[in-house]
Amino acid sequence: MAGKLEHSINVIKNMPEILSSGRVEHKILILGSMFPEKIEFDGEKYRTNSYNKKSE
Numbered sequence: 001m002a003g004k005l006e007h008s009i010n011v012i013k014n015m016p017e018i019l020s021s022g023r024v025e026h027k028i029l030i031l032g033s034m035f036p037e038k039i040e041f042d043g044e045k046y047r048t049n050s051y052n053k054k055s056e
Contacts, residue, residue: 011018011030018026031039035048 018030037049039046039048
């Protein structure tokens, strides 16, 4: 359990770096946890119908 908590804290601390230069798989996991419904891209803008309020 302590290992998972430590990993989670590390991900939160490094989120800007992960999202800007991390692996695509990691970005998908992070964004999927914040936006439980799909994210749509129309060629210019991204949109989603909701977000996970627990991530505020």
